[in-house]
Structures are given as structure tokens and as C-alpha cells.
Amino acid sequence: MKNFPFTFGIDVTSAQLEHYDNHIRRRLSSMVGYYSDQQAFARQLAKEDSLLYEVYETRRPEVAGELLNGLSVVHPGKVGDEYFMTKGHFHSVLETGEVYYCLKGEGAMVMETPEGDWSVEELRPGRVLYVPPRWAHRSVNIGANEDLVTFFVYPGHAGHDYGTIEKFGFRKLLVEREGKPQVIDNPRWRAQSV
Amino acid sequence: MKNFPFTFGIDVTSAQLEHYDNHIRRRLSSMVGYYSDQQAFARQLAKEDSLLYEVYETRRPEVAGELLNGLSVVHPGKVGDEYFMTKGHFHSVLETGEVYYCLKGEGAMVMETPEGDWSVEELRPGRVLYVPPRWAHRSVNIGANEDLVTFFVYPGHAGHDYGTIEKFGFRKLLVEREGKPQVIDNPRWRAQSV
Numbered sequence: 001m002k003n004f005p006f007t008f009g010i011d012v013t014s015a016q017l018e019h020y021d022n023h024i025r026r027r028l029s030s031m032v033g034y035y036s037d038q039q040a041f042a043r044q045l046a047k048e049d050s051l052l053y054e055v056y057e058t059r060r061p062e063v064a065g066e067l068l069n070g071l072s073v074v075h076p077g078k079v080g081d082e083y084f085m086t087k088g089h090f091h092s093v094l095e096t097g098e099v100y101y102c103l104k105g106e107g108a109m110v111m112e113t114p115e116g117d118w119s120v121e122e123l124r125p126g127r128v129l130y131v132p133p134r135w136a137h138r139s140v141n142i143g144a145n146e147d148l149v150t151f152f153v154y155p156g157h158a159g160h161d162y163g164t165i166e167k168f169g170f171r172k173l174l175v176e177r178e179g180k181p182q183v184i185d186n187p188r189w190r191a192q193s194v
Numbered sequence: 195m196k197n198f199p200f201t202f203g204i205d206v207t208s209a210q211l212e213h214y215d216n217h218i219r220r221r222l223s224s225m226v227g228y229y230s231d232q233q234a235f236a237r238q239l240a241k242e243d244s245l246l247y248e249v250y251e252t253r254r255p256e257v258a259g260e261l262l263n264g265l266s267v268v269h270p271g272k273v274g275d276e277y278f279m280t281k282g283h284f285h286s287v288l289e290t291g292e293v294y295y296c297l298k299g300e301g302a303m304v305m306e307t308p309e310g311d312w313s314v315e316e317l318r319p320g321r322v323l324y325v326p327p328r329w330a331h332r333s334v335n336i337g338a339n340e341d342l343v344t345f346f347v348y349p350g351h352a353g354h355d356y357g358t359i360e361k362f363g364f365r366k367l368l369v370e371r372e373g374k375p376q377v378i379d380n381p382r383w384r385a386q387s388v
Contacts, residue, residue: 005305005326005329067261151322
């Protein structure tokens with residue numbers, strides 16, 4: 001681990017980092033159970049195991065005081081009427097936030113707290129999103145043809161809790177209705193206390 | 195303090211945030227002792243108390259897990275042959291880093307550790323700079339006419355130690371020589387152990 005300062009470029013057009021240590025690719029097959037319309041999911045997967053999103057990370061020690069950062073690229077598309085999206089997660093250390101800077105595309109962040117608050121914020125180029133501590137977050141690409149590209153920064157000790165969302169889902173979904181994005185209640189969502 | 199997620203735009207052209215809680219303006223008169231050529235500094239201050247740099251901040255609780263963020267704008271200019279620059283500081287909690295994303299202009303970050311390592315990294319639009327924990331940092335505008343605009347993120351508990359740099363300076367200065375930026379030893383720098 002080098003401990004000297006370093007720089008790297010973000011190529012917005014190609015949606016790539018000039019330098020990165022880790023490249024995560026999430027395909028449809030890794031999203032079993034995440035989409036509401038399970039029949040549409042099965043039909044689509046039978047046809048093609050599409051690439052839904054990618055994350056480029058710069059590795060740093062996972063301790064408080066460090067800042068983990070990287071690029072998130074969500075490709076355009078839908079499963080049924082639900083847009084391509086990331087799995088979404090809480091941080092393992094719940095009291096840690098995240099900053100997003102949107103570089104390209106048209107999207108939204110779907111968020112919620114364990115206490116039941118929820119929020120959907122727009123992502124557009126040139127806009128910063130602050131995700132406060134305690135908020136689970138999922139990026140959704142609502143654009144027709146373009147990648148949603150965001151640069152993210154979060155505390156080194158945050159960690160990822162994917163399990164809670166995988167099991168219970170988000171309270172809200174972002175779907176296309178009459179050609180426009182709409183926030184709806186997740187019909188499959190179950191309160192964690194049940 | 196709202197604890198819901200929120201977004202705000204960065205207008206790169208006007209170098210402003212759509213929303214901010216605090217606006218710091220540093221003029222020449224607040225930089226006594228910082229520039230190497232003290233006669234040039236006195237002559238320049240007698241003429242005009244120029245605005246050297248501005249910082250726009252979004253307020254958040256100053257605790258680990260939160261991410262303080264904002265916009266830094268260093269105006270173009272020189273004092274003698276030394277470029278307009280920020281005061282520069284260590285974080286009070288030394289083991290905290292910072293991430294910069296350059297939006298506009300042409301600049302450099304001058305950095306050093308208490309152990310004596312130093313580094314100067316270029317800032318150009320579309321580039322990310324990672325300042326690891328332990329590194330004091332100062333933004334320098336090396337452009338002729340344009341603002342140097344960067345978006346920064348650092349851990350909520352970092353704090354600012356301006357005193358060390360105010361008293362001892364940085365080991366290295368960035369000056370213009372034959373129309374080009376050059377890193378030189380700071381003739382006034384004194385080892386902290388002396």
C-alpha cells in the first residue's frame with residue numbers, strides 16, 4: 001500500500017478510471033430475487049445474462065480516517081418495468097455516510113433507514129448527493145440510453161451490509177409508468193420486525 | 195441539522211455551490227507571514243487587499259462517519275514569484291485523509307508529512323487527488339487567468355491544525371521561474387525539532 005499522495009483521471013465519456021485496483025461487474029444472474037417482476041427476470045436471463053452495473057475501486061486500508069472511493073457505472077435498461085439498479089446496501093457501521101458526485105446520465109438514489117424513513121433523490125451531472133449515516137442506498141439508472149456514472153467517497157471503516165436489503169428489499173421501488181419514472185411501494189417488502 | 199439525504203449542484207463556470215452553509219473568504223491581509231517575499235507582500239497589500247481564495251462548506255456534524263465536503267476556489271495571481279495559494283493545514287486528527295476532485299483550472303497540491311516526506315501533485319479538471327492520512331496539504335493556482343476549483347471530501351472528525359504550517363511553513367514552495375511553475379526549497383523553513 002503506497003502511502004504517498006496520488007492522482008488519477010476520470011474519463012467521463014468512456015466511464016472509466018485511469019487507474020483502479022478492483023473492477024466489479026454485476027450481471028443479471030447475480031441479481032436473483034432483487035427484481036419485483038420475477039417472470040420478466042427469468043425470461044430476460046434466459047435470453048442474455050446482461051451486464052447491469054460496474055464499480056471501479058481504488059483500494060485503501062479499511063480503517064476510519066481513510067476514504068474509500070471509486071466510480072459506479074449503472075447501464076441503461078429495465079427488468080419488466082423496473083430500471084437497472086445496484087443491489088443497494090447499508091454500511092456495516094451504520095453511523096457512516098457517503099458522498100456521490102454525478103458525472104453523467106440520469107438517475108436516482110433510492111434510500112431508507114432502519115427506522116422507516118425513505119427518500120429518493122435525483123442524480124444529474126454536476127450534482128452532489130449527501131447520504132447521511134444510517135441510510136441504505138441504491139443507484140438507479142432512469143435514462144433511456146445512457147450510462148449513469150457517479151464518483152463516490154465513503155469512510156474507510158464503513159463496510160457493506162448487503163444481507164438486509166437482499167432479504168427484505170427496499171420499501172420503495174422505482175419503475176417506469178407511461179414512459180416516466182415513478183416511486184411505488186414495494187409489494188414484496190416485509191417489515192424487519194415481522 | 196437535517197438528517198435526510200440532500201443534493202446540491204456545483205456550477206463550475208461561476209465556481210459556486212447551489213447551496214452552502216458557510217462561505218470563507220481569505221484576503222491578502224489574512225496571509226501575513228505566509229509568503230516568502232515579504233517585501234512584495236507588503237507592497238501588494240498597500241495597493242489592494244486582494245481576495246486570494248474562497249471556500250464554500252456544507253455543514254455536517256464533526257464526528258467520524260460523517261463526511262465534510264465543499265468547494266475550494268483559489269483565484270489566479272502571485273505575490274512576488276509565488277502563486278496564490280491556501281494557508282494549508284494538517285488535520286488535527288493526523289490519521290485522516292482527504293479526497294479532491296478538480297473541476298476547473300490548473301493547479302497543484304503541495305503536501306508533506308511530519309516525518310519529512312513531501313509531494314507535489316498536479317490538479318487538472320477531471321482528476322482525483324488522494325491525500326492519505328498524515329499529509330498536510332495546500333492548494334496552489336498555477337494558472338495565469340483562471341480560478342482553480344476543486345470539490346473536497348474529508349472525514350467529519352478530522353479537524354484543522356493551521357498552527358503548525360503557520361509557524362514552520364511547508365518544506366517546499368511553488369514559484370514561477372521563466373514563466374513556468376517550479377518546486378523550490380522554502381528558504382525560511384525550519385525543522386520542527388530545532
